[in-house]
Every structure is written in structure tokens, then in C-alpha cells.
Amino acid sequence: xxxxxxxxxxxxxxxxxxxxxxxxxxxxxxxxxxxxxxxxxxxxxxxxxxxxxxxxxxxxxxxxxxxxxxxxxxxxxxxxxxxxxxxxxxxxxxxxxxxxxxxxxxxxxxxxxxxxxxxxxxxxxxxxxxxxxxxxxxxxxxxxxxxxxxxxxxxxxxxxxxxxxxxxxxxxxxxxxxxxxxxxxxxxxxxxxxxxxxxxxxxxxxxxxxxxxxxxxxxxxxxxxxxxxxxxxxxxxxxxxxxxxxxxxxxxxxxxxxxxxxxxxxxxxxxxxxxxxxxxxxxxxxxxxxxxxxxxxxxxxxxxxxxxxxxxxxxxxxxxxxxxxxxxxxxxxxxxxxxxxxxxxxxxxxxxxxxxxxxxxxxxxxxxxxxxxxxxxxxxxxxxxxxxxxxxxxxxxxxxxxxxxxxxxxxxxxxxxxxxxxxxxxxxxxxxxxxxxxxxxxxxxxxxxxxxxxxxxxxxxx
Amino acid sequence: xxxxxxxxxxxxxxxxxxxxxxxxxxxxxxxxxxxxxxxxxxxxxxxxxxxxxxxxxxxxxxxxxxxxxxxxxxxxxxxxxxxxxxxxxxxxxxxxxxxxxxxxxxxxxxxxxxxxxxxxxxxxxxxxxxxxxxxxxxxxxxxxxxxxxxxxxxxxxxxxxxxxxxxxxxxxxxxxxxxxxxxxxxxxxxxxxxxxxxxxxxxxxxxxxxxxxxxxxxxxxxxxxxxxxxxxxxxxxxxxxxxxxxxxxxxxxxxxxxxxxxxxxxxxxxxxxxxxxxxxxxxxxxxxxxxxxxxxxxxxxxxxxxxxxxxxxxxxxxxxxxxxxxxxxxxxxxxxxxxxxxxxxxxxxxxxxxxxxxxxxxxxxxxxxxxxxxxxxxxxxxxxxxxxxxxxxxxxxxxxxxxxxxxxxxxxxxxxxxxx
Numbered sequence: 001x002x003x004x005x006x007x008x009x010x011x012x013x014x015x016x017x018x019x020x021x022x023x024x025x026x027x028x029x030x031x032x033x034x035x036x037x038x039x040x041x042x043x044x045x046x047x048x049x050x051x052x053x054x055x056x057x058x059x060x061x062x063x064x065x066x067x068x069x070x071x072x073x074x075x076x077x078x079x080x081x082x083x084x085x086x087x088x089x090x091x092x093x094x095x096x097x098x099x100x101x102x103x104x105x106x107x108x109x110x111x112x113x114x115x116x117x118x119x120x121x122x123x124x125x126x127x128x129x130x131x132x133x134x135x136x137x138x139x140x141x142x143x144x145x146x147x148x149x150x151x152x153x154x155x156x157x158x159x160x161x162x163x164x165x166x167x168x169x170x171x172x173x174x175x176x177x178x179x180x181x182x183x184x185x186x187x188x189x190x191x192x193x194x195x196x197x198x199x200x201x202x203x204x205x206x207x208x209x210x211x212x213x214x215x216x217x218x219x220x221x222x223x224x225x226x227x228x229x230x231x232x233x234x235x236x237x238x239x240x241x242x243x244x245x246x247x248x249x250x251x252x253x254x255x256x257x258x259x260x261x262x263x264x265x266x267x268x269x270x271x272x273x274x275x276x277x278x279x280x281x282x283x284x285x286x287x288x289x290x291x292x293x294x295x296x297x298x299x300x301x302x303x304x305x306x307x308x309x310x311x312x313x314x315x316x317x318x319x320x321x322x323x324x325x326x327x328x329x330x331x332x333x334x335x336x337x338x339x340x341x342x343x344x345x346x347x348x349x350x351x352x353x354x355x356x357x358x359x360x361x362x363x364x365x366x367x368x369x370x371x372x373x374x375x376x377x378x379x380x381x382x383x384x385x386x387x388x389x390x391x392x393x394x395x396x397x398x399x400x401x402x403x404x405x406x407x408x409x410x411x412x413x414x415x416x417x418x419x420x421x422x423x424x425x426x427x428x429x430x431x432x433x434x435x436x437x438x439x440x441x442x443x444x445x446x447x448x449x450x451x452x453x454x455x456x457x458x459x460x461x462x
Numbered sequence: 463x464x465x466x467x468x469x470x471x472x473x474x475x476x477x478x479x480x481x482x483x484x485x486x487x488x489x490x491x492x493x494x495x496x497x498x499x500x501x502x503x504x505x506x507x508x509x510x511x512x513x514x515x516x517x518x519x520x521x522x523x524x525x526x527x528x529x530x531x532x533x534x535x536x537x538x539x540x541x542x543x544x545x546x547x548x549x550x551x552x553x554x555x556x557x558x559x560x561x562x563x564x565x566x567x568x569x570x571x572x573x574x575x576x577x578x579x580x581x582x583x584x585x586x587x588x589x590x591x592x593x594x595x596x597x598x599x600x601x602x603x604x605x606x607x608x609x610x611x612x613x614x615x616x617x618x619x620x621x622x623x624x625x626x627x628x629x630x631x632x633x634x635x636x637x638x639x640x641x642x643x644x645x646x647x648x649x650x651x652x653x654x655x656x657x658x659x660x661x662x663x664x665x666x667x668x669x670x671x672x673x674x675x676x677x678x679x680x681x682x683x684x685x686x687x688x689x690x691x692x693x694x695x696x697x698x699x700x701x702x703x704x705x706x707x708x709x710x711x712x713x714x715x716x717x718x719x720x721x722x723x724x725x726x727x728x729x730x731x732x733x734x735x736x737x738x739x740x741x742x743x744x745x746x747x748x749x750x751x752x753x754x755x756x757x758x759x760x761x762x763x764x765x766x767x768x769x770x771x772x773x774x775x776x777x778x779x780x781x782x783x784x785x786x787x788x789x790x791x792x793x794x795x796x797x798x799x800x801x802x803x804x805x806x807x808x809x810x811x812x813x814x815x816x817x818x819x820x821x822x823x824x825x826x827x828x829x830x831x832x833x834x835x836x837x838x839x840x841x842x843x844x845x846x847x848x849x850x851x852x853x854x855x856x857x858x859x860x861x862x863x864x865x866x867x868x869x870x871x872x873x874x875x876x877x878x879x880x881x882x
Contacts, residue, residue: 115755152753307878326871327580327791329552338875346882357754358785362799368852369795376854377875425802425850459707459731460762 030242031255032264037140039190041179043435046074050085051417054093058407059100059391063384069098071413074436079407096430097422099387100405101159101414103394104360105273105320106300106353109150110143110163110178110186114357127166128173132206132217133231135198136257137173139165143186148451149357150180150189155440155448156361157416157429160191162398164300167201167275168209170217170227174198174261175273177398179434182449195399197297198265200228201275202285204331225284232292235262271297271399273320277331279304286315298397300353301325303335309346318349318397322359323366323373340367340389341374341381351393363390368423383423412436481508481862484520485527485843488534493820493832496812504534506839509862514833527857529843535815536831537591537614537840537860538848541747541822542727542781543793545582546575546595546612546620551790561600561607567653568686569597569607572624577617581790584869586614588794589848589855591840591865592622594747594781594826596629596701596727603639604630604646605653608689609701611828613840615860626826627725628693631703632712633759647712650702654720657690699723699827701747705730705759714742725825727781730760733767736774745825746771747781749789750804751796756785768817769808778813779822780804795851802849814849 049071056067056079068083069076111125125142128134143163153161161180165172175197178189206224210217218227238259245252264270272289276282276299289296298318299305303326305312305319312319321343326335336342343350352367354360367389371381395405404414413436420427432440441447454460483506490502492514503518504511520526549556558576561569575595576582585593591614597607606629613622632646640646693700702713705728714735717724726732729746732739739746748771752763768778782789784796801814809817820831830837839862846853858865 115757115760117758149754306875307881310882324792324795325787327550328787330550333550334874336871336875338871342875342878342881358751361753365799365851368850372852372854373871373875376872377879379879423852425799426806428806454761457761459734 030246030267030269031260032267033269035196037138037187037190039192040185040187041183041190041192043074044437046072046413046436047433047438048072048088048436050083050088050090051093051098051415052090054096054098054417056098056407057384057387057422059387060406060408061384061388063382066094067098069407069415071415071433071436074413076407076409076411076413076415078409091417091431093417095420097418097420097427098407099157099416099418099422100391100407101416101432101434102157102363102390103160103398103405104153104158104354104363105162105298105351105394105397106355107161107163107357107360108166108355109153109161109180109357109360110145110147111139111165112357113144113147114149124166127168129168129209129215132170132210132227133258134165134169134173135171135231135261137165138176139163139173140176140186140190143176143178145183145186145189146451146453147357148454149360150178151182151449151451152357152361154180154432155429155442157418157422157432158360158363159414159416159432159434160394160398160400160404161360162197164197164199164273167199167205170201170206170224171231171258171262172199172201174270177400181434181439182451191400193400193403195271195297196264196269197398198261198270198272199275200272200285202228202281203275203277204329205275221281225288228285228288229291231262232266232288235259235266236292239263239266266292266294268294271397273298273300273397275300277301277303277335279307281331283308283311286311286317289315289317298351301332301355303332303339305348306336306339306342307334309343309348312343312348313346318351318393319343320351320353320394320397322355323352323369325355337369337373338377338379340370341379344381344385344389345379349393349396350389351397352389353394364422365425371423383421386423482506482521482524483527483839483859483862483864484524485529485534485841486520487531488529488843489531490514490833491533491535491815492834493536493816494834498533501531502534504833504841506859506862509839511833511835511837511839511841513835527843532846532856533844533848534833535589535842535844535848536819536833537842537858538589538794538797538818539779539822539831540585540590540593540781540783540793540797540818541779541825542596542789543593544595544598544790545585545593545793546577546579547571547597548581548790549576549579559598561597561602564601566686567600567602567605567607568689569600570610570624571595571597571607572610572621575610575612575621577615577620580870581793582612582614582620583866584792584871585794586858586860586865587855587867587869587872588792588798589842589844589858590614590794590797591842591858591860592823592831593793594626594822599631601639604632604650606631606703609826611826613860614865615863616865623828625689625692625698626828627698627701628689629701629703629727632709633704633706634757643709647716651716653687653690654694654722657687658694658720660687661691661694693722694720696723699725699825701725701727703727707731707734709759710735711738714738714744717742717744723827729767730755730763732776733764733770734762736771736776739771740775745777745779745821747779747822747825749782749785750780750800750807750809751784765803766807766809768804768814772809772813777821777825778817779825780817781822798849798853799851802851805849811849
């Protein structure tokens, strides 16, 4: 698959160079490689600093006790012991901990906006449900940047959030990755440079929607799986037609935004996140991915992934999991708190996720619960491993692992200075940096970001 | 044959006081003072605490648990949850939270409690031994029904005491039966007035009676309208689940006008009325985790709510911790995490422990919950700080007996531990 694509790209490149003006350096991207809603995020001027004498969990599995982190020009400049200060602000971090900023790969912030009101109940922006195939939708076109959930996340050390559409449609649409900073629109928050994400769903949510007489869509698990395959078959045909037309063989088919998105999944340009609970559902989805030659980025919720770690490991698919959501519906009966340590030990790329503006503020605490449950069955997970579940592993899923999720020279300085052990319920985010800029400083709570929504409302201000 | 012999040996070895138990080398948080008793020996006889003494001796033949210097606390108490009434919240046939009877404000949840629920065994494994279980809004607004105390002993029967209060819900949101909150408050006041008239007519029956031990075990008091008279008679509190400052001040006024005990449950904006609540001795059962308003009533929800209230002199318990999912599915872990977050936001540690032990029992009119001689032997041995989610409960003792701390989750995790 990958080799074919590379070969085709070479052909296209050659064709383009011959036909295009000399100034053009690259072939035009295929339709599914384009971002119709580009980011307008600009990092503010950086605050250079040296964090001195902290316990550093670098996010990639390393730990330095009494270590220093030098941050310059928005990047990590150096990590180690006894670093020389080149003349920047020095922060005494003795007794405190430093980690990469927390990354939450499953959020509905900006679309499941609290407080909920009638309009959200009648016509929610969490997902477009006119059809079980909403592949053409881009969730960012719904995100309300004034959701105060972004502020709460930020002041609790979250620096990157993937907003996914909900799990009612089978093909729910494109995700967006944002920094939880104050901006008038989502595009002022949008993090560029990763792999475009996409959401799919299996199991109870799509089938129960379809089972309602008023709605379109399959009514059973087997119907959902079959629907996926048929749509991918259609997309494969469409993708071939587009590629052939680009290569000069045949007419370009009319643009179809749904097929385009699915073609992007088949080509590997768009990375799928699939909401599934039961082991059988997960296995079916991984089998479909194999049939159509793409890799699923992550199974989300994945409450029974611990029963089939080998299937995920061999597919190169991560699991984005909770510590302790369980039981609320039938397919969530078998969720266990020890899932993350079980998957970690089995060699699966695992990460914590929230699906909730409340729990998204405490993903490290979720990791602590998971590790404690692991201890009950004899699995001990050290802090330097646990931190991967909220930093470098989610960065991999987002295709941002060369930029964020790790504290190492050259990485963007998305960094949190915690008042103590980041897995303790008592620890607070003292300093939060995004791109090397202080965006939250607990010592100056009046600098706390306040959304337009909260401004000037009685009952809010002390 | 060998098994037989050991069974006999065990029977002979067991002393007369078969339920005697000792916990040694405990950091015992008795809840009597602000600090723990170090290297404590806790003696339990039958279902009562016998003594808590630093370095105390253990009588021969008594089963002994070595706490290894780790914390031992009273069994934690959830101040508001619905465990025992819910199995799969998404499947109505497993949910017993709600009355649909339009004729009666009553819903005595005690008759629906299910100790076999997987939610109960997990909460117990997380160190909860008692829980206030409340009903959801009924069709007889603003009443929900009568909450009960559950005691999370092993087995199906987890009823501790039924009809410990009257539970009502007032506020905005999806509230179709009565409309405006003005009408909801009127309905509540009218019900109280009507009950008072009934008592004045001489059929009050139980007016003035104190205590909760009377009647058959598990509660003989009648629910519904008659329990509203119990509120007026000072026997039980009236719990009002409400959040907005204006409603909290209405609740305070109601308590003062009728001279009754009122509990505010929820109370997202309670911090704004802290002094008024303290003055009227209105207690608050709250979720310290909330810092996002689910609806407009909860604007201004903040995690230092508990700290601000306690500072003003309001008695606070933790309940409904963690919102929709965790309040029931993690009635133990959510409670502990909530108390921990309250500490992280300024609540003194000992006050947080009180908010999950003695306070909920006091607020709901039960009392007890401390590790003192003669007290109920509900206690937990932890492998660390009980308010840290990274801590596990090692032993959970309910009514003097070591209860199971293995949940269905533990069994599943063990079954698939070696899956690769």
C-alpha cells in the first residue's frame, strides 16, 4: 500500500514538474491532503527560563532527579543536571516536578459546551446525525472557542486537546487538535503539523441511533460493520478514479466530500480514531482496516482491549482508555481500572483519554488510579512509564511526536511545572507553558484566562 | 480427610469471641482529634470498637491485621449516591431510582436496595462502608422520596436505616411538572404547611419523638406525607438538592421559617451564601470536583466550595462526587478523589476526612463514624493516604467483619492478566 502510493507520488511529481511553471516545487496535494480550514494560531513571544532542580519525567520513559530544563525561543534548549544559565529567568523547582504538557486525545470541548441549554439538547453540535456517514464534516466548524472548559484544562496542565465528533454516526467526521488558549475562534487555537484525525464508531451508539424509526442507519452490530465495508469499497473506487485522473488517465470524478475523507483514510493521510468497547467490536474494526489496507490510529474507550492486546499490538493500533468509566451501559460492563497497566505490559501503545471536560482536567490522576489497580494484580508501573500515557503516546497518535509530548532538545516547550508528584491528587500545575510561553501561572491567579462567556456574570465572580 | 482435620483444628483454635479482631501498628485516624494515633492497636469485639491505644497489647488468640504503619480510618461514608439502586444506568430495567407514582410524594428506596450489585462491591473495595442512597425526582414534584442509609456488608441485605430524610429537588432545567422555581418553592412550603395542619389536628402520632432506633430494624417509619411530618417534628432532615444562590437562600429561609433541619445537596453556589448557611445551621453535601456548570444554576461552581464553606462554619460532607458516571459507578473512588481535590483547594486535611466519615452521618441525623470505644466497627486499612486515588484499601471491616475487597473488576483483570 505504502509502496504503491510512493510510486504513484513519484509519477505525479514527474508529471507536475513537466507541466507546471518553474516556480512550483511540489505536486498539488490530493483533495484529502488539503486542509480547508487552516490554522491561524500564532505563538506569543516566548518566556525564556531555566527550571532548576526539579524531578523531571521527560514523557518518553526517562526520569532525572534534581534536573534542569532550559527553555529558549519557544523550544526546549537543554535538559540535564547542573545546566549553565545563559542569562534567563531562573525558577527554583526544587521539590517540584516537570513533565511535558498533558495531551487529551478525546475531547468534546467547544461542542459539548457547559452549561448545557435547550438548544444543545435539541440540536447538538457534538456530531452531525442526519446520516450515519458524516465523513464530510469538520468538527472545528462547530467549536465554540468561548467554552470555559478550555480554561479549566489549561490551568490543570493540559496543553493539547484533540476535539473529536461524537460517536452517533458510524463515520463521524474530521477532528481538530487545539491548544487551550484564549482566541476568538478555534483557528486561533488550532495546532498544525500533525496528521489529520478522523472519528468512527461501532457498537451500541450507532446501532441504537439507527434503530430509532426516525433515523437513517443500520440497527445492529453486523449492520454497522457491513456499512463500514461498503463505504470503504465505494471510497476505494473513488480514490482510484481521482488518482488516475491526476495521472492523466480518465476523467476526474465530481468532488464528493464524504468519499474524499474516506479515501484519505485509505491512503493513510487521515488517521482514524474508532470508538469501540467490546473485544469483538475492536477485532472486527481491525479486520476491516486490514482488508482495506490502512492502520487504525487508536481504538477509543476500548474497554475490553485488555482481553486482546495482541490484536492491537500487531496492528500497530493504540488504545485510548479511561481509568474508571465502566458499567453505565451493557457494552461497558467489563471495563477494568487496570486496563492501562495491562496493555502497557503487553506492549500496546496505550494512553489515557477523557471524553469529559471534568475528567480531562485530571488525566494524570486517571493514570494514578490505573496504576493502583495494576498493583492489585501484581503489575507495578513506575511514574516515568505512567507519564507516557498522558504525553508521548498521545503525541504519537496525533502525529506530533517529533514536536510535543517529550522534554528533549528541539521539542516545542509545552511544559508543566507541578507543585509535586503529578500523580498526586494534591499537586497543582504551578506553571504551564505552551510554545515556551507562560500561559498559566498559579502564583498570579488573576492572570487566569476567563472566557467571554464567564465575563461579567453574577454568581461567578467572588 | 486432611481438610476435615484442619476444619476441626480451626474450630477449636477459634476463641469464644469468634469475631474479635485486632489491628496493630496503625496510623489511626480516630476522628476524635485533628491528628492520628501512631502505632495504634485497635481492638474490635463483635461489631464494636473496644479500644484504640498507642502500642496497645493484643489478647492471645485474636486474629490480627498488621497495618504496617499505614493509615486506618473509619469506613468512609458517601454523603449522597445511588448505589444499590442502579446496575446499568443505560438500561431502565436495572434502575430503581425513580417513582412514577403521581399520587404520593414517597419513594422509600430501602425496599429496592441490592447488595449484589457490582457497583456496591467496587465501592466497598474502595473503602466505603456506608452510603446515603437517595431517590431521583418523582412525578410528585418537588419531592423525590426518602433516602436510606446503606451499609456495604457482604451479601444482598445492605440496608442500614430507611427513611432517614425527605429529599426534594428544586431549580431550573428540564423541569416540566411544576414550571418556575417559584412554584416549586410554593409546593414545598404548601406540603410543609399541610403536614403542620395535620399535626395540629392531633394525628401527628410521632411528634416530638427523638432518635431513630424506634420501630423495626431497617426503619418502621412510614414514608411519604407522614415523613414530612417527621421533618417538622425534628426527627429527620429535609434535603433540598439545589444549586443557585437564590435557591440556597430560599432553603435557608425555609429552614428558619419552619424551624426544621435542612440539608443542601449540590450547592454549586453555596460558597456565595456561606455565612447565611452557617447561621441557619444548614449543612451542605457537595461534589468538590465540580468546576464547570452543568446548567445555568451551577455557574460559578468552584473546587474551593468546601474550603470556603468550612471556613465560614458550615458543616460539609462529600456526595455525588464526580458527576453523572462516578457518583454511582465509583461511589468510593470518586468520594476519595473529591475529598482530595478539596484539600488541594484549601480544605484542611482533617476536615476533608470528616467530610467523608463523621460529617455525612451527623448531617443525615445518624451520628457516629469515629473510631472510639463503643462505636460501630466499620474501618479500613489502607496502603497509603486514603484521599490519594493511587491508594488501595487493604482490609475493609464492616460491622466487625472483614468484608470482601475483591470486585468483579479485580476478577476480570486477574483472568486476563497474562493475555498477550
